[in-house]
Amino acid sequence: MINLPNGLKQPLSLIYLDANATTQVLPQAASAALATMETLFGNPSSSHITGLQAKRIIDETRQQAKNIIGAGDGNVIFTSGATEGIQTAILSALHHAKKSLDSSKEYCLLYGATEHKAVPESLKHWNKILEINAEVKAIPVNEVGQLDMDFIAKEVPNALMICTMAVNNETGVYQDIHLLDQTIRANNKDTAWMVDCVQALGKTDLNLANTSIDYAVFSGHKLYAPKGIGFMYVKENSLFTPFIAGGGQESGLRSGTENLPGLAALNVIFSMLNGNSKTIFTTLKTLHIFRQQIAAALTQAFPEIVFNHSFENSVPTTINFAIPGFSSKEIMDLFDAANIRVSSGSACSSKVARSFVLDAMGLPVWQSESAIRMSFGPAMTQQQIDEACTRIVFAAQALGQSCLTTDTNIITEKTALEGLLQFKVGGSCSWLYVDKKTQSAIFIDPLPELTERLKTLLTCQGLNLVAVIDTHGHGDHQSCRGSLADDYLAQQQTDMLGWPVNSNTTIVHGKHYPYIVLGDKWLIKLNTPGHTTDSTSLLLCDPVKASTDDLLVHYAFCGDLILMGSLGRTNFSTSSATAMYSSLQLLKALIGTDSLICPSHDYNNEFTTSITAEISRNSLLAQVITHQINIEKFLIQKTLMDTHIIDQSGSEIMCGALIGDCHKILVREYTSRSLTEALAQPNNIILIDLRESYEYTLGHDKHFKNNVPLTQLVEFVHQHKHNKQQPLVLVCRTGSRSQLAAQTLLRLGFEHVGHLKGGYALHQY
Template sequence: MINLPTSLMQPLSLIYLDANATTQVLPQAATAALATMETFFGNPSSSHITGLQAKQIIDETRQQAKNIIGAGDGKVIFTSGATEGIQTAILSALYNAKKTIDSSKKHCLLYGATEHKAVPESLKHWNEILEINAELKAIPVNEIGQLDMDFIAKEVPNALMICTMAVNNETGVYQDINLLDQTIRANNKNTLWMVDCVQALGKTDLNLANTSIDYAPFSGHKLYAPKGIGFMYVKQNAPFTAFIAGGGQESGLRSGTENLPGLAALNVIFCMLKGESENTFTPLKTLHLFRQQIAAALTQAFPKIVFNHSFENSVPTTINFAIPGFSSKEIMDLFDAANLRVSSGSACSSKVTRSFVLDAMRLPVWQSESAIRMSFGPAMTQQQIDDACIRIVFAAQALGQNCLTIDTNVIADKAELEGLLQFKVGGSCSWLYIDKKTKSAIFIDPLPELTDRLQIMLSCQGLNLVAVIDTHGHGDHQSCRESLADDYFAQQQTDVLGWPINSKTTTIHGKHYPYIVLGDKWLIKVDTPGHTNDSISLLLCDPVNASTDELVVHYGFCGDLILMDSLGRTNFSTSSAAAMFTSLQLLKALIGTESLICPSHDYNNEFTTSITAEISRNSLLAQVMANDINIEQFSVQKTSLDTHIVDQSGSEIMCGALMGDYQKVSVREYNSRSLVKALEQPNNIRLIDLREPYEYALGHDKNFENNVPLTRLVEFVQQHKHNKQQQLVLICRSGSRSQLAAQALLRLGFEHVGHLRGGYALHQY
């Protein structure tokens, strides 16, 4: 690896709190694995001494595993990990069921609604492959994550298999195995039962032989062993079908040459669990104290924090929480900047914005969308916990410095805001413009999720909110305009969208337009019906020169009139395609083709656009702007386009008729080596860090000032639109934000833009 310039980075020690996703391999385990690779490397199937030494490692590890989980007369089979164990258990159970199934009865397959996705997906797969065609049914859970015993009692008589988990990977909630056992067997003595024990190892006591559990998979990498090694418990006389056939290893139950280094490492972990090593794990009682300490630090840092599970029925090594007003990504980025590793829910579902586990527990949507998981293992030490708690409070202070929380300890060091800020919730946008000199602000298309954040920002910055205005009546979300108006200017008289009544007017091109003053800028209201009959556009511009009738527009907030790669839909009851045609031509006449357009939706993370940028890919808009189409022809084409709009997931109303498949712009990518080489050349490359100010403050030297967070990217475009030839390289945490921003800049005409592939995450510092 080649280091990036040191002026960019301020290293912080790593604190890892994502053990439920995976763990580091402990030095003792790594040493055992390495010794096995170098010395005891024989094939356990060989009969010579080297092979016998290897076989001894397997036998010792197997016996240790049986003792740890209380396997009794049951079998322990070594696998590549939990997923293989799950496949083997389900295949074994369903293949056995197929041989004895009563086709006259209606059968089902039961699994916990909060089960890891590997379970229902595997059930679905083998149910189809084996042509069993049983109905898959999710067992509901209550608000604290406990399985519904009444549901099980009702459904299990017809179940060919039931799958539950001992400890949930997102919340740490554990199930009452004894109660489950009684409920299942009281209603069906023969159904096969698998329990996912991956998160239970080392955190709860297990005695599987004293239960009627048939199968239980485990994974080594969740408890300080290498990836690629796991094992599964199979109850004596439980049906078994080999998932991997071949050379007959594992007594013919799982073929393939054994992972000897992994087994040697696993053996060391078992010795530590049993207290047979000089290096032992932290006792359960102390782990509970660790959780209390972290929870207290989180509550100090974020007084409004909500914990998403009860500590009474969850293992002490998992804490799942949400912070009102912040998305999970924002908190993850905050902690990541402080070199504190956490996750948003399950690592196996990292691209999913909601937690299906918390949804199943019927928690409020915002908690599911904003969930953060902190998890640690039994190797955690008191010093690491102390350091983590200090880092949590330290990270939260960065939010206070950037006016995202009220922290009286850092209020004097707050960073002052000015210009245009873009806030996004899903595909919806709100826009806040601040005039620094007059300490005045205006909020456009206000989203309710941003109410608290705005109020804190206004208070922290000492801003005067001049107006809160919607560009139209929104059909896809609630506006918080009225509640904000009541709080900040209850006496102000406005129209239904929040525009102040009796505002001044100016004349442009012979027509009168109302405006309000915002420092040295004007905000002009223009009626632009079409998407809805009440739609308006707001133009932030320099004061109109009365003698020249000249209009210099910096930003056009046009709601859903023009969206990125789209025009607003016109098939609402209050829509009019004909009116939209007229509005589009009026907007061009007022703002020209280069002024930045700031819509109320951004479905493809393109941030902003202009008429020039849009007509290159939107043929219908291009025809309107070139007068190549009349109002009747436009109405016909627009109506046809709107018939193809599909609202997402059956719930989110799409406000634009997309012109076609979204095409990403190709971006030049740098790695650390090529970037360092480029910076050595006399080509005046400008590095831009795209992380939000609170992230940036936690991880950077103060001498480096080129910070342009995504919330300020549109402002950056406006400020540099006359210098699109400059060479820019964008940098962020993971490379995802920098890639999106680079694509946006290139689409808007910036000629030389690249980004650091993989961001800081893949480059040493």
């Protein structure tokens, strides 16, 4: 939805910028496929007139394909898509190579390091199946994605096959085919050479017959044809082994009744590429202009943007970029809310993760993790580009709603922050507490990746930073506390973790504890060593009126003392399981069993916990809290617990071993229909939209008037802790966030929680 000046809302039209993943089927191609299914449905292998009419479509499509790719006397074989073509090429090459292997010689199989995963995985598969046991080697690329010719020259003499990519699907970087040809054949005249041309079709000129390429693969659904149709080029006299045997279709090269509707659609696309249609594709020159327009709009929307590839050696239909301070998921969610479709790196994986392509190019980790790909095809029009550019700028302005930018030209007034916010980077957490009345804030366990975001937020909200504190010295990251303190608290004197040295002191149960004031709350510090010797816990509570009173603790920031489903590890050189035993009992004595615990790590997206929630699944913690175990036995069990810690690859150090079951809570799932029916009943259901406020601003259903971003879920839990019987239904973009949040609420005692399966992506009201 879009906010209009008169306050009304209207649906946003779709802006599709993910053509490298797949394209829509053009109306002309769809009509041709439908007509083929309805009137020219004959089996091309039949000798009657209906069959001959069908065969003519195949012959026309084949000839057009040969013209487009410059096949010369080479063969064009129709397949189900590029993956089948890759299997066929690799099987053909390796099946022949096996016949002439020299047992005294070591062989290799080469592929580009930025190649689509279908290639190296297929090489490994057939290498194993055929028992060739050659070494599969990745050809390095330089910082602009070009293959290392020196490496190829050195390795290709022993290569049974080399696989390269004409145009990369993530960056659009194209390879110098002529230079590759020279380098390969100067060092090995006989090795089989396959080229993935999927992203090259319609975007670059191809003349395959003038190269020594043995095999080239293509896929129809990347260029406006239906899924399930593709083709491959096989050079004249190149070795070939059918991947699919059977009825002998495709002159015995690929059996199986041909996909006639798909071929008819492909034939229309080829006519457009060849200029034989009233409708033709946009010229390459115009596509370059389109890319410059989008790049300019992105730069206007995100002035700090970094493009992950050079426009000098990439096709104009692909733009890969990263925005400092934002994860790829945040930008994808933003664009999705604005009805702009983009992807995070390659769309062939459902998980948002680092781009192996950008890693191979040697780009910084943050660029790889934050990469966004925009891609379009040659059917893109000037009107569509203009609409896309306008929408990109509009979407970025919505970030001001969440104070993620300081852009004053925001869509609506910014949302004033209040209470607790949780920020996550990987498995690590930072916590920001804001007192709205005094416009003051504290920042706990500050992560370096959040430095600029916090500064922007403080400026945008006009907040006064009272303190920035670490609960302990972190072994898995460098705190940004010093940088923030220099900018906002230069005159404040603190200890090594940021606790102000001139803080007040209170007495609780006969012991003295330092505290600082934040609005109408106190933040009390207590030493809770165990995970490390310097470990502390920070308790946000109501002011202490009498030394004999129990604390009313709202949040306990306990670092890595208690983790969701575990206890902090105690096998560091600065750890002490004995000290942890005492710290756990002290913490429970001060916060009780129902105060919300906010640790510095959340490895399983559980957001927050309490002692009540933890002792139900952590028997060791339960025994300590209830004094059923002494220190000696605790030491034995804690040592055993730590043996289950498995550190993640890379720099992340796990600060606790998962021992509890974190993902088996069943959540009631609603569909559009069942939720509509439920809302019609007198059950007082409250609908909660869990998307971030910038997503909510750009579009939400009228039923969802309550916006609780995941960053504020812990505050929501606290605010509703006395009303856990209220029926709640949670929704987000895809259903992932709503399911996680629902599990958290159920684990913490909320009784009637469900979520909309599939989220906004699959359901409308």
